[in-house]
Amino acid sequence: MKLFTAISLIFILTLNCMAQIPNDSIWWPSKWGSEDQRGAANYITPEKILEATSLIKKGQVYELGRVYEQDMPLLGSRHYKLTLKGLPSSGPTGDHQVVYNSELISGELGQVGTQFDGLGHVGTHVNGENIFYNGFKLSEFGTTEGLTKLGIENVGAIFTRGVLLDIAKYKNVKQLDSTYIISVADIEGTLTKQNVKITEGDVVLFHTGWGQLWMRDNEKYGRSEPGPGITAIKWLIEKGIVMTGADNWGVEAIPGEDPNRIGEGHQWLMNRNGVYNLENLDLSSLAADNVYEFAFIFVPLKLKGATGSPGNPIAIR
Amino acid sequence: MKLFTAISLIFILTLNCMAQIPNDSIWWPSKWGSEDQRGAANYITPEKILEATSLIKKGQVYELGRVYEQDMPLLGSRHYKLTLKGLPSSGPTGDHQVVYNSELISGELGQVGTQFDGLGHVGTHVNGENIFYNGFKLSEFGTTEGLTKLGIENVGAIFTRGVLLDIAKYKNVKQLDSTYIISVADIEGTLTKQNVKITEGDVVLFHTGWGQLWMRDNEKYGRSEPGPGITAIKWLIEKGIVMTGADNWGVEAIPGEDPNRIGEGHQWLMNRNGVYNLENLDLSSLAADNVYEFAFIFVPLKLKGATGSPGNPIAIR
Amino acid sequence: MKLFTAISLIFILTLNCMAQIPNDSIWWPSKWGSEDQRGAANYITPEKILEATSLIKKGQVYELGRVYEQDMPLLGSRHYKLTLKGLPSSGPTGDHQVVYNSELISGELGQVGTQFDGLGHVGTHVNGENIFYNGFKLSEFGTTEGLTKLGIENVGAIFTRGVLLDIAKYKNVKQLDSTYIISVADIEGTLTKQNVKITEGDVVLFHTGWGQLWMRDNEKYGRSEPGPGITAIKWLIEKGIVMTGADNWGVEAIPGEDPNRIGEGHQWLMNRNGVYNLENLDLSSLAADNVYEFAFIFVPLKLKGATGSPGNPIAIR
């Protein structure tokens, strides 16, 4: 009787704890093994690289990265600061009178401007633990000087097929509404209209038109954003994509389908499925030229233990 | 008579000033026009990109970038510091209990670790002016908050044919001597042995073996370095290359051919000819696999007004 | 019966949790009230200030702060970096041809060089919570952008009587041994020899001679340190002091009396009793001049939400 009571109590306590788990499933171990730290980057096989290479027919490059500058849109209290170390920074020295310039940069690099979210960026708080991709616990891999697991240096080169979904054009607008939630139907309609398919290992970029606000109305740019809803994100993950990206600051619609679950797309992408995210892209030229499939190349900086990386991704056709 | 005397005096004064010019030629306007800010990146045409693409046959990627970490070899008083902004940095929030991590980075990014030297990095002090690529004067384009000309954001993607010169292997050593000066004969011999050619628009990387000291003997690594001498650099520039690179910290041999002109190769490359430089590469895997030509890809971060960029260049075959 | 069992179980669970408490007492609420954020700074009354003022008889100032420089001894991976923003940083402008210089600084300011530890610096992990002075929980007052309680901006001016304990001289050595633990007997002997007393509201500084290693043998300086042991620290706290300080990097002896409780003096000082700590002082001149009591002045920077402050404290007699 006593034993039964004790067990009941433990059961109740446990139940109470479990109730804190935001979703009913456990997302680990990863399909790439319980020690995997690269997630969906594993989709990029030599064959996939060759497939992407075969899309390069004109030798035309599109830079998708934004310029990093102090006044760009920044989330919350983040900052970015570049300072020249003197003009010149050293010299002249020698008979050749050489002078050098260099600069000091400080900021939340990896999480300002064009930014690539790594697998150490987003997790879920469950029963007192912050759990990341592959079930790794932040209490075990996090240090103030950098992550000892899931650091951006593990990702490697993202050289794969890229697909642009010009949702704005599909909806016949220059810019989607400020909180527009892109649906699966929108994606399917766009794919049909553009006559392209999403295949395993692709990078999928959304043109929403929201990027037109960049450096023009930064306040509006950051207040909300149109983008794929959680339903569309789950659908994309099922396709086996490597990464989503968009011409907005967080890819997924904000506030999205459930105002009590803002940013949940990040959890489904990185945290649960190891799928990456690329934010604050400039997709205007790709969209203007109706370029819907291309070789996509991005290589994160090997910043030891970092959660993200700045970058200047390119599309080539 | 008076007039003549005055003119003589001015002539003498001018002559005296000219005497300060380290070399007898004026290097501007650039062959790409007096307003050009991209230098040798102009060699990269769509045709060159397609040529590079044709080298991708296996879909095999080599990352050439070093890991950025606080204890890596650093020139002079430069620093690099990454700090996680809390573990987690924000959250948990919402019903989905999402948590986020982000990091703060400070340092001479662009001039620490694997680094790409832009055209605003090196100049020559002539008659009281610091003159850079295309004759641009630092007094006119330099500001404390960034360069208004020659900033790294102008470069664009470097997607071209890459050539590895394994000089160490050619000389039958694991590592060239600490001050070894690579000659034109060394390069020609290596090209012959490797059965490759250098063509216009190529990126040329030197494997010296010096990179074996990285994180093993940082002090020795930074004290000097083997690399191409000024003679070899001029020879390379004549070939119309886009960029040199090496598994050392400054590409060119230090102290080089003339101890009173240390670093003069930088002036001939960037300052006079708009040819870029890529330092602190990891070329060990390329060399181990005997990969001597490949598609080379590097895209500088669009850091507004910066002199350089960090990066993780890749070679693909 | 059931109820009893349940209660037992809860009791056992609770007991188990309590067992994690490193000490058997609860240290809050503070004697200055449950909302107090200033701790022992409350000892400094107008009367105490006047007492300190009465010690100023010669008008002689001793600066106790170290010079902040990049190569100073730094704990762990901390850094300090000062960069001039151009030479000059702006100008010349106007008919008056004015030029300005300014600098950029980055580092763990407040925890590098001469540093004042605030009450948000040290806490104790108890039952899953990090508990600080006055029982405040870090989970409730900590944010990535700064502490919302116990920030250094709450402290105010430390203008009070200062006492120097020249323990090195008392022990007839230039420098105490690397792990020497100063005992209560040492303090009492020194006070007797120096003919001074410790009274409520005083700042007590220890001259150990360890500071002679500063910038001479930084590695040895940081490896361990002589200083008061936990027993002496508790004794000092009983005297009602405002702050301890020393010519070493952490004031208390490291490793101290119990190698499994390194740094516990910090907990007794700041965490439990609101007594401050001042590290990396230069006490050589005070000691050389046999100055054992003086007006002591230090005013922390009002860095919002910071855990510490850099500074240049002074002693005046």
Added chain:
Amino acid sequence: MKLFTAISLIFILTLNCMAQIPNDSIWWPSKWGSEDQRGAANYITPEKILEATSLIKKGQVYELGRVYEQDMPLLGSRHYKLTLKGLPSSGPTGDHQVVYNSELISGELGQVGTQFDGLGHVGTHVNGENIFYNGFKLSEFGTTEGLTKLGIENVGAIFTRGVLLDIAKYKNVKQLDSTYIISVADIEGTLTKQNVKITEGDVVLFHTGWGQLWMRDNEKYGRSEPGPGITAIKWLIEKGIVMTGADNWGVEAIPGEDPNRIGEGHQWLMNRNGVYNLENLDLSSLAADNVYEFAFIFVPLKLKGATGSPGNPIAIR
């Protein structure tokens, strides 16, 4: 004849250069010797310290420093950023389960918020040289890593008599107009009304009421400011003061008496006379309590080679 011509030409050239000198006098060597780096801090003798000490009668302290926070008013592109290094930043460790917090700070410290301008902050461009206090040339003492002369570490403690000039109250306003130029008559009238005198070695603080805009209307705060004009500043310098200060961002009126010579007061203070400047003070409490003379204490951080220092100056009576 030839010789004469040459000399004439040199004379004309020289004259032309001299014409660039903004004022007809040479301001060096300093009255404290040609090697002096402390300027007006030399006025602070032991006697002056004792005079200041004699003003401490109540033991009442006024903190004059502003809180440093990311959103405070900042000049131009300057920034200030504090980031907690984790919550906690380290631990728990040991049987005592100690946890620590620390923060990373970056910014133009010394030139943001409450700031003390040192003698390396302001100079004059004359004939191609940037000349600072005591005739020191920036080309000779400036390095990217810090000034080798006139660094803030040379100043020492400012412990002296302070005088508050409540010009706003004298003019019967809460806040002086946005570009109001305080005249010598204003100062003399205020001194008479307040029944105080300015004596050699004093610090003179101006209460303009402008500080009421701090964190309330930062944009207006930074656009202009009331303060002493160049005439009043010269008058003050004649009195032998150590420092001016005010509840605005630059002390002197901006734009001041001559819109082509904005900031010239800085040159007369620091550059020519070695008199310091203290900006962004909070003088509201002193003014509210009608405290017009007091002991003033400020000790710059010993930031090696820096142009300025943050701080929290105090007034005590």
